[in-house]
Amino acid sequence: MSRPDLDDLDHQLIRILAQDARVSNRKIASDLGVNEGTVRGRIKRLQQEKLIAFTALTGLKLEKATNIAFIAVQADVGHVRQIARNIADIPLVKAVMITLGPFNIMATCLYDDLDDLHKLASGKVLEVEGVRHVETSLVVRTVKFSNRVVRITGAES
Amino acid sequence: MSEIFVFDDTDRKIVEQLRQNGRATNQQIAESLNLIASTVSTRIRRMEEAGMLRVVAVSDFAVHGYHVIIHVAVQVSGRPALDVAEDLAEFPEVFAAHLVTGSYQISLLLTLRDIDELPSLITDQLSKVPGIKSMTPAVGLDVVRYGLDTGPIDSRRLA
Numbered sequence: 001m002s003r004p005d006l007d008d009l010d011h012q013l014i015r016i017l018a019q020d021a022r023v024s025n026r027k028i029a030s031d032l033g034v035n036e037g038t039v040r041g042r043i044k045r046l047q048q049e050k051l052i053a054f055t056a057l058t059g060l061k062l063e064k065a066t067n068i069a070f071i072a073v074q075a076d077v078g079h080v081r082q083i084a085r086n087i088a089d090i091p092l093v094k095a096v097m098i099t100l101g102p103f104n105i106m107a108t109c110l111y112d113d114l115d116d117l118h119k120l121a122s123g124k125v126l127e128v129e130g131v132r133h134v135e136t137s138l139v140v141r142t143v144k145f146s147n148r149v150v151r152i153t154g155a156e157s
Numbered sequence: 158m159s160e161i162f163v164f165d166d167t168d169r170k171i172v173e174q175l176r177q178n179g180r181a182t183n184q185q186i187a188e189s190l191n192l193i194a195s196t197v198s199t200r201i202r203r204m205e206e207a208g209m210l211r212v213v214a215v216s217d218f219a220v221h222g223y224h225v226i227i228h229v230a231v232q233v234s235g236r237p238a239l240d241v242a243e244d245l246a247e248f249p250e251v252f253a254a255h256l257v258t259g260s261y262q263i264s265l266l267l268t269l270r271d272i273d274e275l276p277s278l279i280t281d282q283l284s285k286v287p288g289i290k291s292m293t294p295a296v297g298l299d300v301v302r303y304g305l306d307t308g309p310i311d312s313r314r315l316a
Binding site: 019054068 | 162164175176178179209210212214215217218219221224226228243253257258259260294295300301302
């Protein structure tokens with residue numbers, strides 16, 4: 001993973017925009033005592049380098065599927081990248097990470113009811129070519145999580 | 158906050174525009190949806206006030222110096238899993254902690270600056286939390302998709 005070169009101004013901008021992305025460049029510029037062009041240029045660079053992304057975070061009620069499950073997958077090691085991409089293309093699969101461990105793909109998905117989840121985990125995911133085994137864990141409570149810090153992959157939602 | 162909030166079609170369309178560009182002006186959003194700007198600003202404010210919407214910049218793990226991501230499946234014994242998870246959540250390296258059903262009870266996501274931090278974190282710190290029976294790690298090699306913008310809006314803030 002690359003190590004970005006960020007100065008204090010970049011970090012200040014990120015902090016402000018993490019609270020509210022709809023504040024104007026002019027307001028940010030006057031708050032930080034820099035000119036508007038600098039703010040515009042910095043934001044553009046941070047976006048281009050995929051260090052920040054602007055998005056709308058919504059409560060789970062926006063989607064019909066309001067529960068979270070983790071699906072751990074054992075997949076053919078020779079084709080893990082393609083298999084992970086195919087799993088990522090399944091609707092309601094929200095995050096996919098390739099891992100080194102007892103399972104080589106970890107997927108996070110949203111579901112509405114258990115029937116839905118069964119169709120997703122034992123149906124769609126297990127049907128992906130190269131998937132050998134899945135184990136599903138239902139999230140019953142989130143103790144800690146931040147959706148402000150993410151991996152920006154260019155393939156969001 | 159306790160009254161039931163319902164997203165209607167106009168709300169959803171506005172959210173869709175904001176997901177594509179959270180910095181779009183009310184005027185730009187209004188034009189693309191054939192609305193007037195004041196409707197857009199009222200709708201956004203209504204969703205924000207109901208705690209159902211935040212338009213924000215999300216930042217990459219790299220911005221915070223997190224270069225290593227590790228998933229740890231924790232099995233618990235002799236102590237309520239929630240207590241164990243709350244103790245684990247106190248560690249700054251624990252980015253996410255979820256209670257789950259299945260072959261393990263706690264799903265942890267660790268974010269580290271360097272893999273060198275792992276040995277002492279595991280053996281000297283996390284392992285000292287009472288009630289942990291086993292920890293099975295999976296080292297993150299690549300994140301293929303990360304689209305977790307729907308979810309609890311105000312869970313414990315990390316950054």
